[in-house]
Amino acid sequence: MRLLMAYLKSIRKFLFMLFICILIFAAVFSLDDLPVESVVYGALLSFVIMLICGISDYIKFIKKHKNLSELEADIAISIERLGTAKNQIEQDYIDLIKALFKDKQEYIAKSDRKRSDMLDYYTLWVHQIKTPIAAMRLILQNNETEEYHELQAQLFKIEQYVEMVMAYLRVGSDSTDFLLKEYELEDMVKQTVRKYAPMFIRKKISVKLGQLKYKVLTDEKWLCFAIEQILSNAIKYTNKGYILIDTENETTLVISDTGIGISPEDLPRICEKGFTGYNGRTDKRASGIGLYLTKQILTKLGHRISFESQIGKGTKVRIDMDSSKY
Numbered sequence: 001m002r003l004l005m006a007y008l009k010s011i012r013k014f015l016f017m018l019f020i021c022i023l024i025f026a027a028v029f030s031l032d033d034l035p036v037e038s039v040v041y042g043a044l045l046s047f048v049i050m051l052i053c054g055i056s057d058y059i060k061f062i063k064k065h066k067n068l069s070e071l072e073a074d075i076a077i078s079i080e081r082l083g084t085a086k087n088q089i090e091q092d093y094i095d096l097i098k099a100l101f102k103d104k105q106e107y108i109a110k111s112d113r114k115r116s117d118m119l120d121y122y123t124l125w126v127h128q129i130k131t132p133i134a135a136m137r138l139i140l141q142n143n144e145t146e147e148y149h150e151l152q153a154q155l156f157k158i159e160q161y162v163e164m165v166m167a168y169l170r171v172g173s174d175s176t177d178f179l180l181k182e183y184e185l186e187d188m189v190k191q192t193v194r195k196y197a198p199m200f201i202r203k204k205i206s207v208k209l210g211q212l213k214y215k216v217l218t219d220e221k222w223l224c225f226a227i228e229q230i231l232s233n234a235i236k237y238t239n240k241g242y243i244l245i246d247t248e249n250e251t252t253l254v255i256s257d258t259g260i261g262i263s264p265e266d267l268p269r270i271c272e273k274g275f276t277g278y279n280g281r282t283d284k285r286a287s288g289i290g291l292y293l294t295k296q297i298l299t300k301l302g303h304r305i306s307f308e309s310q311i312g313k314g315t316k317v318r319i320d321m322d323s324s325k326y
Contacts, residue, residue, distance in 0.1 A: 003061075003062060003065060004058070007058050007061050010061070011057075018050075022043070079097060079098060079101050082094050082097065082098075118169065119169050119170070122165055122166065122169055123166070125165075126162055126165065126166055129162055130162070133155060133158060133159060133162075136151075136155055137152075137155060140152060140155075149202060152198065153198065153199065153202055156198065156199065160228070160232065163225070164289060164290065164293065167225055167293050167297070168289065168293060171293055171296045171297055171300070177221075178219045178222065178300065178301065179219050179220075179221075180217060180218065180219055180301070181217070182215045182216065182217055183215065183216060183218060183220045183223075184213075184214075184215060185212050185213075185214045185215065185216050185247070185253065186209075186212035186213055186214075188220055188223060188224050188227065189209065189212055189227065189245055189253075190209075191224065192224050192227045192228055192231060193207055193209070193231075193245070195228065196228070196231050196232070196235065199232075199235050200235065200243075203235060203238070203239070204240075205235060205238055205240070205241065205242060205243060206241075206242040206243075207242065207243050207244075207245065208242055208243070208244045208245070208246075209244075209245050209246070210244065210245065210246025210247060211246060211247055212245070212246070212247060212253075214247060214250045214251070216250075216251060216321045217321065218301055218303065218321055219301055222297050222300075222301060223298075223301065223303075223319075223321075225293075225294075225297065226294045226297050226298055226305075226319065227253075227255070227319075229290040229291065229293065229294045230255050230291075230294065230317050230319075231243070231255065232290060233290060233291065234255060234257040234259060234315070234317075237257070237259040237260050237315075238257045238258060238259035238260075238314075239259070239260070240258070241257070241258030241259070241314070242257075242258060243255065243256070243257045243258075244256040244257075248318070251320060251321045251322035252318055252319065252320045252321070252322070253318070253319040253321070254316060254317070254318050254319075255316070255317045255319075256314060256315070256316045256317075257314050257315055258313070258314040259314050259315060260311070260312065261309045261310050261311040261312055261313055261314055261315055262307065262309040262311075262315055263311060267307055267309060270291050270307060271291045271292055271294070271295035271305070272288070272292065273288065273289070273292040274288040274289070274292070275288045275292075276288040298319060301321075302321075303319055303320060303321045304319070304320045305317065305318065305319050305320075306318045306320070
């Protein structure tokens with residue numbers, strides 16, 4: 001019915017002119033006193049011919065609509081199925097689409113080159129920045145002062161920010177190096193905890209590990225990065241107590257802390273790019289990028305992240321790795 005109404009609307013000018021012609025002929029026939037039967041017969045004959053032509057034209061209209069609807073899904077890749085024009089106006093539209101498609105392809109190619117150049121530059125930068133970081137660690141190695149521990153903590157943060165730079169560039173790329181296979185969840189969690197051990201010790205926060213002896217289908221490097229971001233936030237906003245890393249089932253990892261919690265109005269937005277919320281406004285160094293990257297990475301892996309929090313009591317983060325649910 002929708003297509004029929006659209007077709008009738010497209011020929012409404014023709015139908016209006018036809019109605020005017022019928023009125024003119026009826027007026028002329030009435031002036032000449034022609035028999036009514038002759039007028040009706042001529043009108044019926046004309047109606048039948050017009051109906052047949054209309055049905056044929058309507059069928060062509062439906063086919064063309066179907067072809068264009070199918071083309072809509074492929075237009076980003078190719079415009080070869082545009083077909084041939086039946087009149088000059090259609091040809092003008094086809095030429096316009098071809099020009100827009102050409103401009104789009106050139107813009108995409110230019111953007112890809114710029115992105116590739118930027119990725120190459122920052123990859124080189126990351127490798128170069130690691131040299132002075134390693135040198136600073138060696139210089140501080142024989143110092144056991146309070147300043148030493150503070151500098152070690154700051155160096156660790158610099159390394160995390162360097163990793164975030166690369167993750168930020170790669171997560172939006174189609175060539176993200178995912179390698180999906182079964183990994184031991186406990187091994188991934190433990191290597192992440194060991195990496196953050198100095199931060200736990202420095203803040204005097206204990207870490208508890210629950211039942212983690214499961215195998216999960218994921219990418220080790222990227223899941224570890226996501227866990228690191230969650231642990232980093234948990235440590236940052238937990239001043240006393242502990243962080244518990246456990247599972248609810250074979251595919252759901254749960255990271256709980258006894259920190260300051262997240263306000264209810266901030267919870268729906270904490271994974272938005274650049275959103276820092278109330279806690280972030282308190283800590284002026286918050287970037288609002290860590291959880292954004294975490295959500296993007298987990299989504300690409302087919303995982304799902306969710307948050308549960310109470311002010312003053314802590315936060316619970318769930319990573320569900322059962323992609324069959326979504």
